[in-house]
Amino acid sequence: MGSKSCMNEVCRGTTSSEWKKGWSLKSGGFAALCYRCGSAYENSVFCETFHLEESGWRECRICGKRIHCGCVASRYLQEYMDFGGVGCITCVKNLEIRSAQSLQIPSDVSNGTVFTNGIKDVHPVVVENRIDDDRFSTRRLLQLTKAIGAIDGSSGVEQLKHEDPFLKTRQSSKRVLNLSQQSSPPTFFKADNSRPREGVKDIYESLAQPSLNFSLTTPSGSSTTILPFPGGIAEGIEQSKGSFQQALHILPKLPKPSPTVGSEANKGIGSQARVARPPAEGRGRNQLLPRYWPRITDQELQQLSGDLKSNIVPLFEKILSASDAGRIGRLVLPKACAETFFPLINQSEGIPIRIQDIKGKEWTFQFRFWPNNNSRMYVLEGVTPCIQNMQVQAGDTVTFSRIEPGGQLVIGCRKAINNGDAQDSQTPASTSGDSPGETSFSGANGNLLPNGGKTSDDSLQQSVSEKKKAKNIKNKRLLMHTDDAMELRITWEEAQELLHPSPTAEPTIIMVEDHEFEEYEEPPVFGKRTIFTSGPSGEQDQLAQCDSCLKWRRLPVHALLSSKWTCSENIWDSKRCSCSAPEDISPKDLEPIVPSYKDSKKRKISEKKVPNEGEPSGLDALATAAVLGDNISDIAECPVGATTRHPRHRPGCSCIVCIQPPSGKGKHEPTCKCNVCLTVRRRFKTLMMRKKKRQSEREAEVAQGKDKASLKSRLEREDIGGGAPVSTNQADNETNQIGNEVEMEEASKGQLDLNCDPHREDDILAQTAGMSLTTLMNAVALPLDVYLGQNGLPSTRQTAGEKEDNVSDGGFMSREDR
DNA sequence: TTTCTGCATGCGTTT
DNA sequence: AACGCATGCAGAAAT
Numbered sequence: 001m002g003s004k005s006c007m008n009e010v011c012r013g014t015t016s017s018e019w020k021k022g023w024s025l026k027s028g029g030f031a032a033l034c035y036r037c038g039s040a041y042e043n044s045v046f047c048e049t050f051h052l053e054e055s056g057w058r059e060c061r062i063c064g065k066r067i068h069c070g071c072v073a074s075r076y077l078q079e080y081m082d083f084g085g086v087g088c089i090t091c092v093k094n095l096e097i098r099s100a101q102s103l104q105i106p107s108d109v110s111n112g113t114v115f116t117n118g119i120k121d122v123h124p125v126v127v128e129n130r131i132d133d134d135r136f137s138t139r140r141l142l143q144l145t146k147a148i149g150a151i152d153g154s155s156g157v158e159q160l161k162h163e164d165p166f167l168k169t170r171q172s173s174k175r176v177l178n179l180s181q182q183s184s185p186p187t188f189f190k191a192d193n194s195r196p197r198e199g200v201k202d203i204y205e206s207l208a209q210p211s212l213n214f215s216l217t218t219p220s221g222s223s224t225t226i227l228p229f230p231g232g233i234a235e236g237i238e239q240s241k242g243s244f245q246q247a248l249h250i251l252p253k254l255p256k257p258s259p260t261v262g263s264e265a266n267k268g269i270g271s272q273a274r275v276a277r278p279p280a281e282g283r284g285r286n287q288l289l290p291r292y293w294p295r296i297t298d299q300e301l302q303q304l305s306g307d308l309k310s311n312i313v314p315l316f317e318k319i320l321s322a323s324d325a326g327r328i329g330r331l332v333l334p335k336a337c338a339e340t341f342f343p344l345i346n347q348s349e350g351i352p353i354r355i356q357d358i359k360g361k362e363w364t365f366q367f368r369f370w371p372n373n374n375s376r377m378y379v380l381e382g383v384t385p386c387i388q389n390m391q392v393q394a395g396d397t398v399t400f401s402r403i404e405p406g407g408q409l410v411i412g413c414r415k416a417i418n419n420g421d422a423q424d425s426q427t428p429a430s431t432s433g434d435s436p437g438e439t440s441f442s443g444a445n446g447n448l449l450p451n452g453g454k455t456s457d458d459s460l461q462q463s464v465s466e467k468k469k470a471k472n473i474k475n476k477r478l479l480m481h482t483d484d485a486m487e488l489r490i491t492w493e494e495a496q497e498l499l500h501p502s503p504t505a506e507p508t509i510i511m512v513e514d515h516e517f518e519e520y521e522e523p524p525v526f527g528k529r530t531i532f533t534s535g536p537s538g539e540q541d542q543l544a545q546c547d548s549c550l551k552w553r554r555l556p557v558h559a560l561l562s563s564k565w566t567c568s569e570n571i572w573d574s575k576r577c578s579c580s581a582p583e584d585i586s587p588k589d590l591e592p593i594v595p596s597y598k599d600s601k602k603r604k605i606s607e608k609k610v611p612n613e614g615e616p617s618g619l620d621a622l623a624t625a626a627v628l629g630d631n632i633s634d635i636a637e638c639p640v641g642a643t644t645r646h647p648r649h650r651p652g653c654s655c656i657v658c659i660q661p662p663s664g665k666g667k668h669e670p671t672c673k674c675n676v677c678l679t680v681r682r683r684f685k686t687l688m689m690r691k692k693k694r695q696s697e698r699e700a701e702v703a704q705g706k707d708k709a710s711l712k713s714r715l716e717r718e719d720i721g722g723g724a725p726v727s728t729n730q731a732d733n734e735t736n737q738i739g740n741e742v743e744m745e746e747a748s749k750g751q752l753d754l755n756c757d758p759h760r761e762d763d764i765l766a767q768t769a770g771m772s773l774t775t776l777m778n779a780v781a782l783p784l785d786v787y788l789g790q791n792g793l794p795s796t797r798q799t800a801g802e803k804e805d806n807v808s809d810g811g812f813m814s815r816e817d818r
Numbered sequence: 819t820t821t822c823t824g825c826a827t828g829c830g831t832t833t
Numbered sequence: 834a835a836c837g838c839a840t841g842c843a844g845a846a847a848t
Contacts, residue, residue, distance in 0.1 A: 323839055328822080332838060348824090370824065377825095377838070 006034040010050040013037075017346070018374070022046075023072050031072075036344055043340050046073040062091035292316040292334050294399055295414075304358060304412070310403040312410065315341045317399040319416075320387075325394040329384035333367075338378030341400065341409075342367055350381075355400075355409040357386065363411070386411065528561035543590075549579035552590055 006013040007022060013034045020038020022031030033041055040046045047054075047068035056070045061081050065088050068074040081087045294314030296304075305312045316337040318324070324331045333342070345351055350368025357363065366381040390413040392398060399412040530542040533554075540557045548566040555561075556572050570577040576584055 321839055326840095330823095332840095335837065372825075372838085373827095373836075375836070381823095 004032055006037050007031040008033055008037040008046075008050060011037050017371070018376075023075060036346055039339055039344050041073060044077065047071050058086050060088040060091055061085035062087050065091075292318060292337055294401070295397075296399065296401075304401070304410075310406070310408075313402045313404050315400045315402055315409075317397050317414070319397050320392060320394050322394045324383075324398075325387055325392065325396070327384065329382055329387075331365075331380040331383045331387075331398070333378040333380055335376060335378055337400070338367070338369070341402070342378070345369060353380070353409070355386075355411045357390065358410065358412045361389075528565045530555070530559075530561065532557065543585065546579060551579065551581075551583040552585050554584050 004014060004016075004019060006016065008031075011034060013036075016034035016036070018035040018038075020033045020035060020042065022033040022038060022041045024030055037046065037050070040049045048066075051068050051071060051073070054068070054071075056068050057066050058069050059066055060078075061084070067078045067086055067088055069078055069086055077089055078086045079089050294317045296314050296317075301312060301314065316334065318331075318334060318337075321332070342353065343351060345367065348369060348371065350366055352364050353367040354362050354364050363383075363386045365383055365386075367378070368381060369376040369378045371377075387393075387398075390398075390411075392413045392415065395416045397414040397416070399414060401410040401412065402408065403410060528544055528547075530544045532540060532542045541554050542557055542559060543552050544555050544559075544561055544565060545552050546567045547564050551567065553567060553570050553573065553576055555570065559572060561569070567577055567579045567581065573584070575581060
């Protein structure tokens with residue numbers, strides 16, 4: 001393929017990251033333009049960029065904009081006026097449309113009655129709507145009829161295909177939108193710098209455009225008051241096009257209206273409705289999607305203009321995504337907006353661009369792009385300070401405007417009223433919706449109707465809007481409402497407790513640090529939340545509450561219950577397989593186990609279960625108690641906690657997986673006292689001690705496997721003696737762990753059979769399971785050496801005076817210093 | 819180890 | 834089918 005050169009004779013560049021189509025060629029096809037020139041062409045600034053010094057410039061008879069007559073690049077941007085001179089195609093079209101509108105306006109309006117929708121403070125707009133009737137009335141209407149008729153027959157499409165108002169006036173705007181003027185047709189038209197290219201679509205756009213743009217030139221309320229239909233002109237036309245077309249015979253069949261326009265207009269009944277305004281520029285191939293149309297009320301616009309003492313041209317806006325508002329500080333700009341309203345950039349690195357906020361503070365961002373799928377993705381970098389300054393977040397809207405003259409960009413913001421709105425707005429089609437909210441431009445909220453701008457007579461649009469909303473639910477990645485997220489989080493935590501191994505799953509036993517873990521191939525299943533306990537004699541079982549009678553039943557440990565379980569399913573106890581059977585656990589016994597037992601039934605009935613976030617989890621509680629020596633009753637009052645890390649593990653599991661900090665993030669100081677650190681330290685200490693003991697005593701290993709029995713008997717004694725008869729899950733686990741380590745300590749002092757397989761700790765676990773939690777907690781709260789001393793165990797630094805009396809029952813042991 | 823940077827991916831929208 | 838864009842991700846740079 002031969003080398004390609006840009007057909008812009010001023011450029012003639014042969015290298016370009018992207019080639020664009022220019023004007024149509026007589027030979028067919030389109031002129032090949034390099035990216036820069038092509039962009040200029042698309043943005044209707046080709047002649048302004050490259051032909052500024054050439055001859056042939058004339059002014060539009062309507063708006064005064066300069067038109068490069070006789071240039072192929074502007075061929076479709078001009079039209080000869082009936083009354084002489086030339087006009088930019090947009091002005092011509094606008095005239096036509098406005099003439100049509102004057103016919104469309106319902107009788108109450110055309111009669112001079114202001115269409116206010118209940119808003120009183122509205123200026124008569126009908127007069128304004130008829131711009132310079134002397135010049136344009138009948139003739140323009142005829143011309144319009146002709147033009148649209150041609151369009152209907154599609155012959156007019158080409159005529160309008162390449163219109164370009166040539167109003168890309170970053171540098172050369174002579175007349176700017178004068179917001180303070182009541183009626184200024186020239187400025188009104190000035191605002192439209194479109195380059196519709198798409199035939200009928202263009203017509204539609206042009207139909208919508210005038211009314212919307214017109215609003216910019218009128219004081220409050222005008223934007224919508226001229227709309228002959230509640231849904232705004234676009235939707236209104238669409239909705240009524242049948243009769244409307246019949247009546248006028250001039251309107252083409254319109255393409256489907258933009259949902260944005262419709263819904264905007266829906267909400268825009270009020271005089272200060274937030275109407276999406278097609279920006280003055282940025283159409284044509286780079287047609288701005290309605291979602292980016294600035295939705296600024298006239299009042300806001302006026303206020304902003306007043307604040308900045310300038311004429312403000314709203315350009316576009318964007319609802320901030322999570323990425324935009326995130327810490328990265330990159331705001332993705334809509335491509336069309338970036339290419340239309342921002343300087344052309346050829347290098348990926350882009351250029352610094354200065355944008356001032358509404359307070360006049362100037363920010364400098366890096367405006368750049370990334371190559372992306374043979375296209376570009378424009379971003380503003382370094383927006384974090386500005387975003388933070390404006391205190392906007394994802395879901396809020398940032399707006400971009402321009403000060404005229406001068407072209408200074410202005411960034412503003414509008415808060416989403418709430419997350420729901422943000423949610424709506426976030427979805428493109430919600431585009432569907434405007435994002436009603438408070439614009440930093442003004443006290444916009446005051447302009448909004450209580451229901452977000454909708455009036456009560458909006459029922460028709462409401463159903464449409466709801467349909468759109470329903471459709472939009474699937475749109476994009478939805479923001480999660482805060483409450484939803486909270487609920488989900490809670491549910492997830494709770495779900496951890498409900499997870500059980502699949503009944504049919506066969507676990508694979510693996511060893512990690514001398515601990516057995518069950519690995520299942522199958523995912524866990526949801527089951528009923530139960531509480532594991534230990535009976536007075538050391539046997540373990542679990543407690544489950546009937547979903548029907550709310551009584552607690554004692555079940556075997558291995559029982560796996562469905563999420564809904566009733567007494568009738570109690571196949572393990574024939575005496576208590578009916579709700580009529582009395583509860584087999586006394587409330588006195590239950591209360592320590594089921595912290596919420598007292599009100600559990602009440603809560604159950606109300607079905608409101610909101611765990612107290614402030615309460616520690618099982619592991620937290622135990623570790624805290626271990627460190628602080630909390631009263632066991634306090635621990636017992638803690639709700640059954642849940643591990644959120646390891647679905648296969650019971651709550652309270654202190655395995656290396658469950659105790660590790662989340663994602664490895666977060667720094668823990670050496671002196672950190674968090675439960676994770678404490679647990680890790682404790683376990684490390686235990687392991688080290690175990691290792692040391694093994695090593696030192698292995699030689700002395702003799703068959704002194706006595707006293708296992710004595711240990712057991714002591715455990716039982718303790719249990720009877722004072723502790724709660726049962727423990728919570730996590731306590732059990734911890735107890736087990738303690739028991740394991742106790743064994744090692746006992747072994748170290750020669751009380752246990754040191755020949756026993758340290759990996760086979762199950763029997764010990766079973767033995768220790770029945771021990772008093774109180775005892776355990778007392779024990780674990782003691783320094784290791786103290787405890788060893790108390791129990792006559794050899795300590796690495798035992799001294800005679802280390803025995804303490806505060807372990808009343810001769811406690812069990814703590815092999816670790818807590 | 820965290821943050822930054824540039825690009826890739828994939829979903830949703832538009833053509 | 835093409836495009837736009839939100840976000841993920843890997844490598845680089847900074848801390």
